[in-house]
Amino acid sequence: MKARGTTKSATAFRTISEVSSDLDVPQHVLRFWEGKFPQLRPLKRGGGRRYYRPEDVDLLRQIQNLLYGEGYTIKGVQRLLKDGKVDDDPDARRVEETPEEPDVPDNFEAVPDEAAMALLDGEEGAPVVALDGLSDTIRQAIAQVLDELKEARLLLAVGEEKEIREV
Incomplete structure (x- = not known):
């Protein structure tokens, strides 16, 4: 067991609670993102315990920034990831999003x-x-x-x- 105040190396795997704490994102949100972004593939051990690789944590940080910092929708971030437009250059991520069609009731005037x-x-x-x-x-x-x-x-x-x- 590690002593309080020590930090893991940059190449160490992280648990969901460590990633949740580092990114200040609830664990259920990280699990939700796994379902929405197939690029996120943490290792799962016995009992379903997740271990995030450093590249998973980097991707989570980028997803967090795009959703919360840049204001993208889940679909917008999915499109960016699919098109390979997510990298370390924030200006490279600024692409035009096609807005979703709103649900409009039939009787709307x-x-x-x-x-x-x-x-x-x-x-x-x-x-x-x-x-x-x-x-x-x-x-x-x-x-x-x-x-x-x-x-x-x-x-x-x-x-x-x-x-x-x-x-």
Whole structure:
């Protein structure tokens, strides 16, 4: 048994409780990540006891940073890992994510509020949206969504005009 205050070598295997403590992530989250990220393959001994290799711990640290630090979704991190875009360079991980389709009930009716419409139109007096403190990734995503909304609005307007002409 190791004495308190001593540390393992960098090449030593770690238990789930050690990794959980080092990363400040609950053990159940580490087990959940194992199910979501097949690249994580800790050794399992008798009784299902897990032993994480140093490369497993590094990968867990990267997953933690992408999810909690960079704001990626589980699917986004899965895509990055699948595409081999996870490495030590944080700028290399900044790729555009395809957003998931939201679940919209069949009876949902979108009713835009006036402030949102003013923002889309770029009108004077439109609400000012504070983007300070947001990462470049989030800013880019917001700008992309705003452009898509403007484009959708134009398509709807053209469709309404065409419909009116046909009547």
